[in-house]
Amino acid sequence: MPVKIVLNKNAQQGSVPVKIYTDEIEPQALQQLKNIAQLPIVHSHVAAMPDVHLGKGATVGSVIPTVDAVIPSAVGVDIGCGMNAVRTSLHAHQLPDNLKALREAIEVKVPIGQGRHKMISARESACKLLAPGVDRLFEKHPGLLKRLHQPQKTWVTQMGTLGGGNHFIEICLDENNAVWVMLHSGSRGVGNAIGQHFIQLARKDMAGHIRNLPDKDLAYFSEGNHHLDDYIEAVSWAQEYARVNREEMMRLVLNCLKNFLPKFTLTSEVINCHHNYVMRERHFEQDIFITRKGAISAKKDQLGIIPGSMGAKSYIVRGRGIAESFHSCAHGAGRKMSRSAARQRFTRQDLEEQTRGVQCRKDKGVIDEIPAAYKDIDQVMDNQSDLVEVEHTLRQVICIKG
Template sequence: MHTSGKAIIETEQIPIKLWLDEEQMDEGALEQARNLANLPFAFKHIAIMPDTHEGYGMPIGAILATQGAIVPNAVGVDIGCGMCSLRTNLTEVETADLKAIMGIIRDTVPVGFNHHKTPQDEAWMPERKGSLPIVEQEYESALYQLGTLGGGNHFIEIQKGSDGYIWIMIHSGSRNVGFTVANHYDDVAKQLNTAAGVDVSQDLAYIPESSDQFELYWNEMNYCLEFALANRKLMMERAKSAFRQVLPEVEFADFINKPHNFAAVEEHFGETVIVHRKGATRARKGEWGMIPGSQGTRSFLVKGKGEAQSFESCAHGAGRIMSRAKARKTLDLKAEIKALKELGVLHAIRHRTDLDEAPGSYKDIDEVMRNQVDLVDVQIELQPLAVIKG
């Protein structure tokens, strides 16, 4: 045990610091963490957040700091995925109004694989800086994806805050642009590593800083980060418009944005390193962040404590406790719907295929929060009122 986090694994090249008990980690995520700890360019230690679960190459809820190399799969396929929150001046919303607002949002924000039928205003698109071959290739189709939610665990949620106000929270990413950039540069990294005689079987292929491809990935990743933010902002505009149509007197304030799939050059332990956060949120001292639960549990607005041992990071949500396939197979549809109904949540579970996003497929958010009291201070608790899921 140590003062920050829960446990340390010291059997690999560098330590793995856990913010949960080792037995709470699934075997796949643990093996992936060990692989990270044995990368020759990994720095200091690997940090594993309490919402961790197996990902592709690297666990979701992990932080990897590197020197001299970047790992596309340690950023992930949904580059720039993150959340934003906005406070309204409302203290209550009648159920009928809430249903009307959600109906308008559903009409104006495509979900799942759906895109807009017309290109969106190009003024929303980030400025293109430097060489961006994949972004250029995807740019036109991205205009149809701007302001769309996507699938999986992405959501638009109306919440009641412990501060007395109604909040809007949106979780989404860079859509197909980020996915295409991520896969392209993972392939590039594999080719570079294979040519250099490096084993790529762990899905942790890397691009050395000395390669021309390093700057290309860096430029494209940062564009995807900005595109993901623009995507969330446009959806938030559509949500604001829905509120105004139903409740014309509404006002908005306190926009917060936090990505949780990205890499950034930062100073840690006296060194300049590339910090990869995959399903992890930056939590510098005093920095605002969001940690959502599931559609049946509380979410939290937090301020970071700047904990050095977690590379100034925290969890990005509740984290999955079972795979999507297992959730669809094992959870009780009627029981999950009944629980949400009792909570009074206008939810997104209709069919067995929706069970992968049922509260029962997620970890206990209260336990996740208890495991990171050294990383964040809770400012506002948010109860779900109505949810649209991807």
Template sequence: MAKLKLRGKDLRQIGYPEGPVISIAMNIMQKEYKHSSQEEVMDILQKILKAPVEYENDAVLGLIAQQLIPKEEINGEMIVLNREGVPVNIFGSQFIEQGALMQMDQAAKLPVSVSGALMPDAHSGYGLPIGGVLATSNAVIPYGVGVDIGCRMCLSVFDIDPKTMKQREHYFTTVLNDNTLFGSGQQFLKPSEHAVIDNKLFDEIAVLKQLQNKAARQLGSSGSGNHFVEFGIVEIKEKDEVLNLEAGTYLGLLSHSGSRGLGASIAQQYTKVAKEKRMLPKEAANLAWLDLNEAEGMEYWLAMNLAGDYASACHHAIHAKIAKELGRQPITMVENHHNFAWKEIIDGQELIVHRKGATPAGKDVLGIIPGSMTAPGFIVKGKGEAASLASASHGAGRKMSRTAAMNSITQNSLNEMLAKHGVKLIGGGLDEAPHAYKDIEQVMKAQNHLVDTVGAFYPRIVKMDGTPPKPWMKGE
């Protein structure tokens, strides 16, 4: 029997209202009734539409029914934070600013919070601090994920002698320049064709409809701020059974960027919705959440996952173009999200684990933790430490705001640092100077019981945006 395929048009024709219920119904039916006939499925959907209360508690169909039952109006009362917060384990507390500690303390007091952790690269952000990890019960916090949904690291390792980077520096510089596009709002003249752009959610979720064309034109591009694409030296001292790469030195291509305008628009829209539904004290307002049993929560969850897939596709497009230029395919690739929420089982309970600027570090899970444009990054293997909610830092972390960096770091000092480490910088401003970051070696020592280091990456030719940061970015 052919796999079930539903269209939003089909549901509208039988009376389903415009809104989240259509995409939710399509997802559930195509997953749980994929071997049923179209007629059988449409008959079930009609019955739910006529009497949704009868299906409210159904294990499978209940979520559809709940979207069709009239909702009570929100009374607008302020939600009171718990007096005592849930347990939060802090790693490398000596490196963490007070503002980040205070933000994590607020998050721990949310009624939906179960447990939390703070990574050694942590610093203040919006909602959760950067480097914050929070497990919640059936609730997702848009600003607990962040604006750049699915921000991601991706490393391609090539069996090419890294000495060729110095011997052919102009060639490798040209390859980076010709195959990357950086900057807030930047997009290609021609839209890209990719399966992620054809995802049916672009037709079913209102906020996504208007973003599809821009997403197609931005696919394969990188943002501003700390996003980069760079060539460097991959050093493997001994073979690891999970990484499965022989000891030696290799040429590496490392990229860092996220879901571009798509993720930012999703975050802004659903944060607005969450704040309207959950009135929190002013100091905790950016921690407003959406319940996954309500339409808006499920809608955000679907959109968030789409943005994560899109971020991954952007990296793969960049790496594929550069691999084609090099005339070689990578012998391995390591990648990970670090601005996302996952459903995970903790102590026998399914929780939503937000990692905002934190690397997943489950048992034997590989990831990348970068340093700065001159400091090494590390290929790591998670230990699955329960105290950190199986997480680690997502980088060295800022010790200086962008404004402070631009006011205190000179171009000469940046040039001296680049020369000292043999790094060629294309773009990249003073706000991203290595001086603005914590010592990655100290950060790694503070989490040596969270991850094992299985390789290192040393930047050599670094491409970044280089335009001055926007006003809203300067404090981050």
């Protein structure tokens, strides 16, 4: 679809445009985007992906380019949240007729919700690589320790765990009935602690200027503030933790599959991408920070993952490298209804009907993740056909929610 350009006519001089890849956007989310566009640190324009919706701190589905500054609340507390997917040599006919036992076995191997591993040695090699970085963070920022229960152990025992909310593990089939494993998670408790710590520091640093901000959640660190360098170091570590966490979960899931399925191999398509992060990149002939809040990188020929809701299709895509979107695209279907509204509106029977054919929880604890609470993934994909091309279309047969 043509990009919709919104100009903030009542904003202060210097406000940049907002370029939106959908006509479906709630007024509150649009106002959030306008608020971001007023900040003097924003470069060129703000881009909003087709799955855009109201978020905490900043709009989910937004791509925010900033010059020599970063907004911690825009990155949020689930730092490095993203997707991991692999295609196996298995096909649908090799799966067991009853998938419940396989789902339950995966739930035992990979702790979900608030669960964590009891044995810290299981992921020792992965944690050993990350240990020096987190030790430096705890030394430089003792306030982080107060935000974590048993901080030195928490980040280790949560390695290779799913978490809650919309995080998931799925077994999927593509258009050729090949079996894929796909999962969604982030940096767990330690990433949350880092996010909250630096969000509060940014608000404290800007205490004298907070009235000049369109939203207190948009407090930022700018060049010359030592907290900016500290934050970039911390957020980079959390993003790496999130990436490794997904790899560890994937390893655990694949090992579990070996106990139920014929011998298999992995194809060359192994994808691990963030959709909640900040990176230094070059756009429009300038080196800037790019914050993708619910968006993935879609550089030319780069593979990415765009999941639908539980019960809907998901897509493996290849980026087209479009400059206007800052080489970005949507990260999923995007919510169209809050969790509380979904719980009030839908019943367990509704959940069972909308997830028919998928082996998953169908209890009231996951009603807020019902497919009807999300946007139509096909419409999202239509709206970003200029940004990505579809490589594979997936449908889940097992879905494990946190």
